[in-house]
Amino acid sequence: MKHLVTIQDLSIHEIDDILKEAQKLALTSTPRESENILIANLFLEPSTRTRFSFEAAERNLGFHVLNVDEASSSMTKGETLYDTIRTLEEIGAEAVVIRHHQDRYFDELLGKISIPIINAGDGCGNHPTQSLLDMMTIQQEFIVTQGLNVVVAGDIRHSRVAASNAELLEKMGANVYYSGPREWIPEHCKKRYLTMDEACSTADVMMMLRIQHERHVDGMNMSKEEYHRRFGLTLDRECRMKRHSIIMHPAPVNRGVELADELVECSRSRIFKQMKNGVFVRMAVLNWALDRIKEESTYGIAA
Ligand code: CP
CATH class of the missing domain: 3.40.50.1370 (Aspartate/ornithine carbamoyltransferase)
Structure with a gap:
């Protein structure tokens, strides 16, 4: 079956x-x-x-x-x-x-x-179907096997999208990196960790994730504003991304937290295309x- x-x-x-x-x-x-x-x-x-x-x-x-x-x-x-x-x-x-x-x-x-x-x-x-639709969206713009750098950023530990996407992206030949609060980065991902500033200059695809509050045992120990400033894709960081890089997010998006509100439908965003x-x-x-x-x-x- x-x-x-x-x-x-x-x-x-x-x-x-x-x-x-x-x-x-x-x-x-x-x-x-x-x-x-x-x-x-x-x-x-x-x-x-x-x-x-x-x-x-x-x-x-x-x-x-x-x-x-x-x-x-x-x-x-x-x-x-x-x-x-x-x-x-x-x-x-x-x-x-x-x-x-x-x-x-x-x-x-x-x-x-x-x-x-x-x-x-x-x-x-x-x-798995989110990963396939994300791969379809990426393949519409890039050849994945040619050293494509994908940064998955945010609440990696609690995200099923992060787990399935990393598996599929690696299977298809992409380089996968991780960013976000260190306590939400699983052990096996730590050797591919980037700060958000490093992530912006590395990523061809910046894949942002929502904070999965519903799966957290402990609450978050910082405000939404602090999270955005330290770990989010801010307007300032977006300016430092490579010219051809795109922004993805499986949605729902918490506007102004992991991603600046203005970036949800900016020219780099493929969120609604996904x-x-x-x-x-x-x-x-x-x-x-x-x-x-x-x-x-x-x-x-x-x-
Ligand atoms: N991306 C995603 O799975 O969104 P929903 O939870 O709205 O289905």
């Missing part, structure tokens, strides 16, 4: 195919041919971009969409995640898109669920997952 729960589920060949397909869909948005496919979306943590771009992707492909609302589902009566997904499978969903607050929620499902699970974000763990690319990447991922099921049933590969 081909799930997409982490970037490790994809070979370089499959990543290339998905990104090429997404680029093609950006030009055509072709629906699949008259297939009566039902996709379930199960978002157990708030989301704007991922949730609605998956739904837009599903509708663009001509699929029927089942949005499971946690508050009115039997999860409120204690039904397990496994039983909920088995139910969705039995009532006809051919894939399930899941966002969950718990790291690696999918471990208890793999090997037991016979429809593809597409991970729309797990706790501090993974966000969101647009998200629809095409998610269309390509859904096609990839459904095609793998077809191959399995055609060639009899065991799930």
Whole structure:
């Protein structure tokens, strides 16, 4: 069974195919041919971009969409995640898109669920479709394998986007650096640490992250203003970036904290482009997952 729960589920060949397909869909948005496919979306943590771009992707492909609302589902009566997904499978969903607050929620499902699970974000763990849409956005401007310097800056420790992006960027040949408060830089990232001033002169791509307050055990020990001054992309730092460098952010953005308000839609910013690319990447991922099921049933590969 081909799930997409982490970037490790994809070979370089499959990543290339998905990104090429997404680029093609950006030009055509072709629906699949008259297939009566039902996709379930199960978002157990708030989301704007991922949730609605998956739904837009599903509708663009001509699929029927089942949005499971946690508050009115039997999860409120204690039904397990496994039983909920088995139910969705039995009532006809051919894939399930899941966002969950718990790291690696999918471990208890793999090997037991016979429809593809597409991970729309797990706790501090993974966000593979965000990484693919970020890669699509980068590839629209740069050749990643030619020594591209990407700085991921901010709350690295609590960010699933940082983890998945670093994995994908390194797999594709980019140089990944980290910046932000040292207490939020995991041990294995410390040897690639840059101050924000160093980051500005190094980055071809400056990938800013929100402070993930909802995943912090202790509160933040500095004001938003101090954070912006010490670790944010300020107007002054932006002036010192290389001429061709771009700014990215998975959003939502806390304007004026990690990124100056004026930079959110400046000429270097690709933040809204990332969101647009998200629809095409998610269309390509859904096609990839459904095609793998077809191959399995055609060639009899065991799930
Ligand atoms: N980038 C991202 O995952 O945004 P949402 O939380 O709004 O889906």
